[in-house]
Amino acid sequence: MTVLANTAPPDTAADQPAFGNATGLVCRECGADYSLGAAYSCIECFGPLEVAYDLTGITREAITAGPQSLWRYAPLLPVAPYAGSEPNLHPGMTKLVRADNLADALGMTAPLWVKDDSGNPTHSFKDRVVAVAQSAARRLGLSTIACASTGNLANAVAAAAARAGMGSVVVIPANLEAGKVITTATYGGTLLAVRGNYDDVNRLCSELIGDPITQTWGFVNVNLRPYYAEGSKTLGYEVAEQLGWRTPGQVVIPVASGSLLTKVDKAWRELTSLGLIPEGDYRVFGAQADGCSPVARAFADGIDVIRPVKPDTIAKSLAIGNPADGPYALDAVRRTGGAVGSVSDPEIVSAIRLLARTEGIFAETAGGVTLATFQRLLESGQAARDSETVLLNTGDGLKTLDAVADVVGPTAVIDASVSQVHEALATP
Numbered sequence: 001m002t003v004l005a006n007t008a009p010p011d012t013a014a015d016q017p018a019f020g021n022a023t024g025l026v027c028r029e030c031g032a033d034y035s036l037g038a039a040y041s042c043i044e045c046f047g048p049l050e051v052a053y054d055l056t057g058i059t060r061e062a063i064t065a066g067p068q069s070l071w072r073y074a075p076l077l078p079v080a081p082y083a084g085s086e087p088n089l090h091p092g093m094t095k096l097v098r099a100d101n102l103a104d105a106l107g108m109t110a111p112l113w114v115k116d117d118s119g120n121p122t123h124s125f126k127d128r129v130v131a132v133a134q135s136a137a138r139r140l141g142l143s144t145i146a147c148a149s150t151g152n153l154a155n156a157v158a159a160a161a162a163r164a165g166m167g168s169v170v171v172i173p174a175n176l177e178a179g180k181v182i183t184t185a186t187y188g189g190t191l192l193a194v195r196g197n198y199d200d201v202n203r204l205c206s207e208l209i210g211d212p213i214t215q216t217w218g219f220v221n222v223n224l225r226p227y228y229a230e231g232s233k234t235l236g237y238e239v240a241e242q243l244g245w246r247t248p249g250q251v252v253i254p255v256a257s258g259s260l261l262t263k264v265d266k267a268w269r270e271l272t273s274l275g276l277i278p279e280g281d282y283r284v285f286g287a288q289a290d291g292c293s294p295v296a297r298a299f300a301d302g303i304d305v306i307r308p309v310k311p312d313t314i315a316k317s318l319a320i321g322n323p324a325d326g327p328y329a330l331d332a333v334r335r336t337g338g339a340v341g342s343v344s345d346p347e348i349v350s351a352i353r354l355l356a357r358t359e360g361i362f363a364e365t366a367g368g369v370t371l372a373t374f375q376r377l378l379e380s381g382q383a384a385r386d387s388e389t390v391l392l393n394t395g396d397g398l399k400t401l402d403a404v405a406d407v408v409g410p411t412a413v414i415d416a417s418v419s420q421v422h423e424a425l426a427t428p
């Protein structure tokens with residue numbers, strides 16, 4: 001049994017830099033260099049900042065000897081692991097499930113896998129990005145973690161702060177699913193429900209960053225975004241490691257801000273350039289809901305500019321109308337020969353049910369978007385049935401019960417009598 005300490009041992013390893021192999025921040029657009037800090041946008045050109053590393057001497061053996069969590073990849077992340085245990089939820093190392101029944105249902109001739117990130121501590125992949133941002137916040141001396149959230153991030157921030165004894169301020173659109181609001185409020189901290197959509201929430205948080213009240217706060221997906229975004233790479237590392245240190249032929253990734261998609265691709269390029277996996281061609285596919293599909297739209301129109309939209313879909317975790325990493329997601333998709341598709345709300349619901357009844361995995365709406373988009377891409381011939389594929393299920397259906405509540409229910413409601421069972425089973 002693994003016992004996780006919930007307080008940080010003193011950071012005694014003075015020879016160990018706080019940020020591990022990370023050397024600074026660099027502008028994605030103009031290449032300007034910055035030191036490691038709570039910064040996210042270039043002073044010269046307003047481009048997004050990314051973490052820069054000096055990565056040498058990283059081996060498969062060192063990784064596999066590490067903990068059964070995303071911290072096994074700490075040498076590839078912008079935080080040096082404490083000598084003991086990080087005071088966080090230790091997400092990651094979720095199951096990669098071989099999905100033969102689903103593959104049959106889709107007419108696949110190559111293996112199909114579901115990377116099931118609903119197995120994380122707060123049941124979505126957001127625990128990964130928060131773990132990394134939270135560690136960065138601690139090293140930067142910030143005592144509160146904050147976020148603008150479409151729901152899952154709210155859960156992850158509130159829970160992680162509780163675990164580490166930090167403060168939390170979570171800002172959400174007021175119309176989120178009850179399953180996400182109630183859980184977040186139960187973890188504690190401050191929860192602000194804004195009358196407006198996610199893009200309003202995000203703008204509010206950007207404005208708050210200059211405000212004196214937020215001096216000791218780190219907004220994980222705003223001013224700590226470079227660190228946060230790196231956490232998504234661990235999903236890519238795990239898929240490669242769990243496949244036996246290689247990439248699949250195709251991967252399908254739900255797109256909100258587009259960050260996860262770009263980071264899975266980055267993870268595989270890093271592992272390749274470090275010689276940890278063989279060079280292999282893979283195609284990256286993006287998945288959106290019709291009711292919020294600015295990236296799919298730009299892909300279909302063959303343009304680089306993302307036109308913002310007003311979201312209207314049951315896939316609320318993906319409802320970002322003005323996706324910050326949309327252009328970079330388009331780059332990754334086009335460079336690898338993939339595509340971005342989108343699907344209707346009824347298709348999302350059907351796909352949630354298909355995944356549940358073929359594989360026993362109950363996905364949230366984002367998982368439905370991913371599978372439904374893959375079905376569409378197979379039908380249109382943009383994705384191939386004879387190429388090994390990984391679908392990312394990024395969240396748990398128990399948080400979005402309303403999506404299916406109206407279309408499923410008991411086979412029959414009966415009295416406790418054997419004859420009524422017979423009757424119920426005889427009814428077609």
Ligand SMILES: *Cc1c(COP(=O)(O)O)cnc(C)c1O
Pocket residue numbers: 124125126152153254255256257258259260261317318364366367394395
């Ligand atoms: C946030 C989220 C995503 C996508 O995240 P981005 O990195 O912003 O594209 C996907 N699935 C779920 C369930 C999420 O909560």
Ligand SMILES: [Zn+2]
Pocket residue numbers: 027028029030031032042043044045046047
């Ligand atoms: Zn710049």
